[in-house]
Amino acid sequence: MPATKTELFKTKDQRLAALARVLSHPARVAILKTLAKKNECICGEIVDVLPLAQATVSQHLKELKSLGLIKGQIDGPRSCYCIDRQALNECIDDLRSFFEELQ
Amino acid sequence: MPATKTELFKTKDQRLAALARVLSHPARVAILKTLAKKNECICGEIVDVLPLAQATVSQHLKELKSLGLIKGQIDGPRSCYCIDRQALNECIDDLRSFFEELQ
């Protein structure tokens, strides 16, 4: 029965919810903070910082990337990640205007 | 095996993730917007606005309440909900400082 009725809501609300969803795990919050601090990181550095297995971290990175918040580029045998500043700013704006609507 | 390793992360990151989690469903986003617009609503009004069954809406309201973002008070046979402005402002501050850390 429960086939997630997400599509029945307004596009804006869906988008905001999707953004909130990627921030809804402390690992992803920590990844963003780490990337912000070091500007860019190879995957292994992030794995070292988090209390999770490499496969799990890779999965979290994938989610951040699929929402566009981070970019990843291959660097030899490594993967180098960084925050997509522009996408981040758009997300911040979305959240900001949501909160303004609430106030 | 997967027993959610949330507790292994920093308290601040956990808290932010928990906040993001309640915003991670469009129904809860819509509820907050509705409450903001009308200032306060009885449960039934919210049910009328959302494409979900009463039981489901009640569940979403419970989650918003348990995080403290909304307050509910019994009004005769009805339940009257409103946004907890103070709690909301604290959440906004948390998010703001998180984004500042990212920039």
Place this chain on the structure above:
DNA sequence: TACTCTTATCGTAAAGATACGATAAAGCCC
């Protein structure tokens, strides 16, 4: 070429979230 390092993906198990019908509980009106 063989070997090592690094990371993504697959498969899968467990936990959590979502959704709703049914029902309980509490107040109102007659």
Place this chain on the structure above:
DNA sequence: GGGCTTTATCGTATCTTTACGATAAGAGTA
């Protein structure tokens, strides 16, 4: 009291998320 309205909770089905081991795939190195 009896019936109606309103909402919370219970039980349950299903879908989604989280987590990790195993493995594949690609790049560098001896």
